[in-house]
Amino acid sequence: MSAPAAPQSSPAEAGIVPFASPAAASGAAHVERPVAYDAILLASFGGPEGQDDVIPFLRNVTRGRGIPDERLEEVAHHYRAFGGVSPINAQNRQLKAAIEGELARRGLDLPVYWGNRNWAPYLDEAVTDAAACGYTNLIAIATSAYSSFSSCRQYREDFARVLDDTGLAGAVTIDKVRQFFDHPGFVQPFVDGVRDAVAGFVAEGLSPSEIRVLFSTHSVPTADAQRSGPREGDDLHREWGEGGAYAAQHEAVAAYVMAEVAASVPGAAGIGWKLVYQSRSGPASQPWLEPDVNDVIAGLPGEGVKAVAIVPLGFVSDHMEVLWDLDTEAMDAAAQAGLAVVRTQTPGVDPAFVSGLVDLVEERLNGTPAAERPHVTRFGPWFDVCRPACCENVRAGFKPAAAGIAP
Template sequence: MAGMAIETPAPGPSTDGSRPSPLPYDALLLYSFGGPNKPEDVVPFLRNVTAGKGIPDARLEEVGEHYYGFGGKSPINGQNLALKAALEAELAARGIDLPVVWGNRNWEPYTRDAVAELADLGAQRAVALVTSAYSSYSGCRQYREDLALTLEARGELGEHGSTGIQFDKVRSYFNHPGFAQANVDAVVEAYRELADGTGAHLVFVTHSIPLTMEAASAVSGATYSAQHLDLAGVVAERVAAELGHPVEWTLAYCSRSGPPSQPWLEPDVNDHLGELARAGTRAVVLSPIGFVSDHMEVVYDLDTEALATARDLGLTAVRAGTVGTRAPFVAGLVDLVLERAALARGEDVAEESVGSMGAFDSVCRPGCCRRRDGEDSGVPALCSTGLYT
């Protein structure tokens, strides 16, 4: 009910002496990209995504054909609602009372809607969980900027941060055991769909980003591409162990945009499939390791375009599932929320990770994940060592 305050128990390791505690947090913000719900939403949604770039509506209509081909509706919203329900169920199963509020950068419910809902709940300190596992401008800092600008519009942004609801964030979780295991399970299932998967090449796929953004992501602890490569090695090794045979793998990219003159991470997945076919590969498994759910970049760029490319090349191809609402992933997200809560309480925490990089920072470093390396945009961003760093 609007205006009803959340009753917050006294701080401590648990609320009843045995249950894990989310304190000091009294709400969880599930924070995502957003997507259109109907054809009339497509161009306004794309205006939001491309704001400030001066792209005419005629071009946005062309880009929107991807969405119109699916009835003008993005699958991401339904998947976020499913993830929200799964998180609520996992929290309840552990006896944790923590309301989950969903908000998006680019469509309804917008960040401003989510913050207003949190305020109506009486939340005082919330933890944000972004539906992007990796550190980069588009996967981390852009969300933190949008949250800061939303608070500024509400008159709740002071010199050192929020003067209203306090926000922290869960660390980038690409190398958390739950995310890794959910990807392993999905890839193993895909291999078992093949009549003979022993020679199938594993192609991990993620969203491409400009090389300027790639360089800037290094401040987080490792570049965006290096984060993927580190996790991919872990997943491939575990998949090979479960299948009982070696697995050759590579990393490719999808969904590049912008002018052709601007360099982005390569190879494009379609070009890469051609390279594999020419080298004698006959079967591939595509693993969308860069994505949390089957949203448009997966169902169009992979299920439509890449699988069509594979057919044209004579390749047998199977697309592995995303982590979605798989149990290891959902449980891992709740573990991350509790880990962040313990850190906020000043406790010593064993931050779990796989691979060679260790856990990334929960509080972002100065200059972390800027759009361009070394370039200060002057836009405030929450959850960092300083509002403008």
């Protein structure tokens, strides 16, 4: 399913994209010229792999914010409950291997270099290793599908920092695939999971009014959310609503998933759903996106709901936020509310997801016109080159960033 392509926007007067391939450097929203990339950079968040790693890892995550170790320990217990090991690195090893397998199946000779923001292997190592092997035209895939500072712009800032810090700026270019929140390969595993959960509830004799689907994603500061996506004055700006492009993208994908489920599961039409948030970490005085998943679950029995499907819509794999915030805390909240509950799967290494990621790389290798790119919401296909001031960090301001027009 494809909605009409978003209009092209003209680059700003000084809209040269730093650190970019020549095809992306002009600032056009969609790069419709083939680019001869020679390697893929898989960029992720990273996570500790033992108890001794936990506090150093959390120091990396919160660097520059002056948070003392005793406060970090309040979060560390999530990791300590799993032996100090975050699942994310193992998941990325599996994803890297799956991408390599799909590339080989298609006959694409592109090595995959994997690097993290906050733990080994670091992005600096990945980029320098690629350059040492003669690979200098990189196309990046970040393991985050939506538009916000932490899920898009911060990765672009990471790329710029790495190129500057390693002295490779000018010798290595890094472009980035478009945000893939509404690419069919990312969305289909969620459709499958919700369909199976809802079909199970219906088979148990529950009516639509007794079933609720909660689509959960990571909360972010409201001020940051409002600055996600193209800003006013850009041709690609929309009236996103209070949660900016970040919330609007999630809402659009959730609506698509529910429409697909209603069309494929007899008795599923009319099931209610809601976008909810989890994992907030800021001070109580700072507004973050709401409502919280656990608060919503607690109120469901009062609405006559007997069963709930929790969908980790904001996550590509079973990160610690999924294992702790959903599989532990949200499951406990559902049990206390007396609800039947299913937590649906993340894309992980689902073949549709892996194939979709390679499709995104091929779009850029081939210069696929925007009108021919698959997407399932009215917001797609999202752009290749981020727009000026997109996804500003309210606290830190703008830093140099790859794959986008400054600032």
